[in-house]
Amino acid sequence: MSGVWAVFAREMRLAGRSKTEWMMPPFFFVIVITLFGLGAEANDPRLADFAPAMLWVAALLSTLLTLERLFRGDLEDGTLEQVCLSRTPLVLATAVKLLAHWVLSGLPLVALSAPLALGLGMRSDAIGVLVLSLALGSPCISLVGGFVAALTVGLPRGGLLLPVLVLPLITPVVVFGAGAVRSVQDGLDPQAPLYFLSAILALCVTLVPWAATAAIRNAFD
Amino acid sequence: MWTWFHRLASPPSFYRLAERLAPWLGLGAVVLLAFGWFYGLVYAPADYQQKDAFRIIYVHVPAAAVSLSLYSAMAIAGVIVVIWRIKLAECVVVSIAPVGASMTAIALVTGMLWGKPMWGAYWVWDARLTSELVLLFLYLGVIGLHEAFDDARAAARACSLLAIVGSINVPIVKFSVEWWNSLHQGSTIFKMGKASISPDMALPLYAALAGTFLFCAYAVLRRIQNELLWRERGTSWAKEHLSAVTVH
Amino acid sequence: MTKRQKRMVAVAGLILGLGVAAALGFTAFRKNMMYFYTPTDLVGHSLPANAKVRVGGLVVTGSVQRGDDLDVAFTLADCEHSVPVRYHGILPDLFREGQGIVATGRIDAQGDFVADEVLAKHDENYMPPELQEALTTADGKHSCAPFKSVMGS
Numbered sequence: 001m002s003g004v005w006a007v008f009a010r011e012m013r014l015a016g017r018s019k020t021e022w023m024m025p026p027f028f029f030v031i032v033i034t035l036f037g038l039g040a041e042a043n044d045p046r047l048a049d050f051a052p053a054m055l056w057v058a059a060l061l062s063t064l065l066t067l068e069r070l071f072r073g074d075l076e077d078g079t080l081e082q083v084c085l086s087r088t089p090l091v092l093a094t095a096v097k098l099l100a101h102w103v104l105s106g107l108p109l110v111a112l113s114a115p116l117a118l119g120l121g122m123r124s125d126a127i128g129v130l131v132l133s134l135a136l137g138s139p140c141i142s143l144v145g146g147f148v149a150a151l152t153v154g155l156p157r158g159g160l161l162l163p164v165l166v167l168p169l170i171t172p173v174v175v176f177g178a179g180a181v182r183s184v185q186d187g188l189d190p191q192a193p194l195y196f197l198s199a200i201l202a203l204c205v206t207l208v209p210w211a212a213t214a215a216i217r218n219a220f221d
Numbered sequence: 222m223w224t225w226f227h228r229l230a231s232p233p234s235f236y237r238l239a240e241r242l243a244p245w246l247g248l249g250a251v252v253l254l255a256f257g258w259f260y261g262l263v264y265a266p267a268d269y270q271q272k273d274a275f276r277i278i279y280v281h282v283p284a285a286a287v288s289l290s291l292y293s294a295m296a297i298a299g300v301i302v303v304i305w306r307i308k309l310a311e312c313v314v315v316s317i318a319p320v321g322a323s324m325t326a327i328a329l330v331t332g333m334l335w336g337k338p339m340w341g342a343y344w345v346w347d348a349r350l351t352s353e354l355v356l357l358f359l360y361l362g363v364i365g366l367h368e369a370f371d372d373a374r375a376a377a378r379a380c381s382l383l384a385i386v387g388s389i390n391v392p393i394v395k396f397s398v399e400w401w402n403s404l405h406q407g408s409t410i411f412k413m414g415k416a417s418i419s420p421d422m423a424l425p426l427y428a429a430l431a432g433t434f435l436f437c438a439y440a441v442l443r444r445i446q447n448e449l450l451w452r453e454r455g456t457s458w459a460k461e462h463l464s465a466v467t468v469h
Numbered sequence: 470m471t472k473r474q475k476r477m478v479a480v481a482g483l484i485l486g487l488g489v490a491a492a493l494g495f496t497a498f499r500k501n502m503m504y505f506y507t508p509t510d511l512v513g514h515s516l517p518a519n520a521k522v523r524v525g526g527l528v529v530t531g532s533v534q535r536g537d538d539l540d541v542a543f544t545l546a547d548c549e550h551s552v553p554v555r556y557h558g559i560l561p562d563l564f565r566e567g568q569g570i571v572a573t574g575r576i577d578a579q580g581d582f583v584a585d586e587v588l589a590k591h592d593e594n595y596m597p598p599e600l601q602e603a604l605t606t607a608d609g610k611h612s613c614a615p616f617k618s619v620m621g622s
Contacts, residue, residue, distance in 0.1 A: 152366070158369070165366060169359075169386065171355050195497035203487070206489075219375075269596055270563065271595075
């Protein structure tokens, strides 16, 4: 267990030392949404209709920014190999690393989405569902993205390939996430998509660390 | 039993088996497709509801069925790669992806051409159409990932992992028309109970279906042969084979 | 922990995770989750006013009334209930009485469904016209089976 905690603490310490890197996704998120607002007509009421899709896609793209660096730094300085050889099971270490990635890059986006949604003119009940859907969906993005990052860790052009591989895998999350918010806006019940999102999250938490572990081992063979 | 299996999975013997098998698959595909398409496009009666427009079924349904089957085969081969690391399975994974991607693209395009006159729209975001589109992206992802690696074995293993993770989409495509009220109609032949198509129309459909399966088996087999030759180009059996067929 | 214990923990974790995922997934399926509602859903359950929904059903035979300039009114029904629909625009070729369609729109103050878009949903049955005429029954040509109520009645 101490090994697992050490991995988490190390991630946090590293993040503390390279603050700019972790400030980028929230900053990007805010800028993209602001530009949408500016690009559309001022106070256009239709903006609220598109807000769920915009916020979801912006959150997805912001998370993608930091994914490429997720395992690369550890691979280059040899940490990844040490973790592979250590007594801590690799699957636990991987899971904790992905958890740390969500805490650092997913959680701020969840928190920021509420004020941004307010700025886009969304109703308060829809904002509640938006925050809930992002809270359920952003861990899935970190997990699936982390798996793909592990697949492409040793590749010279991995940064280009990563979004292309992540986006189709994450489609259901965006469909159900944005769908839940849209159904509230249309006056319908958002329970079904939210349950679906929870099911996907449970599936990802259970299976993705194993797949990511296999991908990391592949990078060393 | 296992020695027999191992001998079959060794590159030279599989290559020779494929060499003998491929022409028959190709021949069968040509005969069945020629019969199915000719009969289907010329002799089969027009549909009571869709008139002649329904005839696109003879391309659309086989392509869609094969696109799903190929993905399942790729994911199963992927599991074999990850667990047993059999070289032949690695070749299967990377050989299936381009064939599967083409079939998925054909299914999507013919479906759109069918949708416009029948539904009134080329594209709707319903569960069947969206998940089939995701299937195309998954195939393209596997191809892209394979291209990005220098080492063939690491590439095949990475592709296998991606194929396995993406296989979650296969049941979604298959059952989307039953789980949800979708605009896309339900299954006509791949379902429990009797197929809901008149025998005159069904016969060419089955022929086209079998022909498309054989054609894809042929295409995949030939790609596997190429992949095997390329990977084993340093070995004596490959050199022997190549010197036998190369004209100097 | 021994290696054996570690494996047991891993397997238990997997089973637990997959079980939770399956339970949540089945719960989601029991809720409404579809491309369209049916007339029964619209009649039996008060949807909020101005909610944008899709509704799928059969065009009732004899109910189609064409007005001026692409205006059309008809009744849409599933196995149990029906709802009046108004639409302005071009209808798909397959649109006819007895045909299954999916309409997108809102319910107005009078309880009519005002459609913005009408798409034809053809069934999965294929047969020549002669055969179909022999099979036609008095109460309608198409099965209402593809239009399952999702909320229960």
